[in-house]
Amino acid sequence: MSQSTNEDTTVTGTTEEALARKNWLLVVLFSALTIVGVVLSTGLLNLGLVEASAPSGVAVPFYIYLYASLGALGYIFTKLMIDVESYDQTTEIGRLIELGMRIPLAWVLGAGTYLLANPLLGSAAPTSSQFTAGFAFLVGLYVNVAMKSLGDLADRLLGRGERS
Structure with missing residues (x-):
């Protein structure tokens, strides 16, 4: 048996x-x-x-992806520095890959926010490359916040009401 x-x-x-x-x-x-x-x-x-x-x-300028990547890396290194001991085992590869997946997500969200800035903000949208690069950095640094904010914006634009 x-x-x-x-x-x-x-x-x-x-x-x-x-x-x-x-x-x-x-x-x-x-x-x-x-x-x-x-x-x-x-x-x-x-x-x-x-x-x-x-x-x-x-076209999305390459610097948007660069600074979104740097923002995501900033988050990753901050997370690693706060709790580096918990990532020192081979069984933690999934958590490390999860952190690494923030980079391509930051690319997608950075490009989306760059493309939506002018249509949504109109003439109030800052056109400075330094501002847009800094905003892309923040999107990469705060991927979860950017996802929630863009989701809420999509809900309002599509008339679905706010998420809970």
Whole structure:
């Protein structure tokens, strides 16, 4: 009886490992798609997908991604410095990867806030590159706050009411 239990555990363990590998492949795929999106949105490849040269162009300047990344890294290093002892074991790789996933999320949120600044704020939107870079840094530093704020904004724009 105990032998069949060991066999069941081995089969289940193998299945769980296969599912975990598929999950990580999806994380890699999502990260790769984010990188492709960053490259395309900057207009660097000049594929005609974004209007980089037009005055009303939709290209996102590369510095937005740079400063959003630096903001996310600022959060990551702050989190590590506060509780560095809890990250010194190999079993904590999931928590470290979770922290690292803030960087591509900061890219997406930084680009979105950059693109929405003029349409939502109109002429009140600061046009200074220093301001937009600083704002991208804050979006990267406070990814959770940016996600909640953008979600609330989307709810109001779509007429759904506020989230709880």
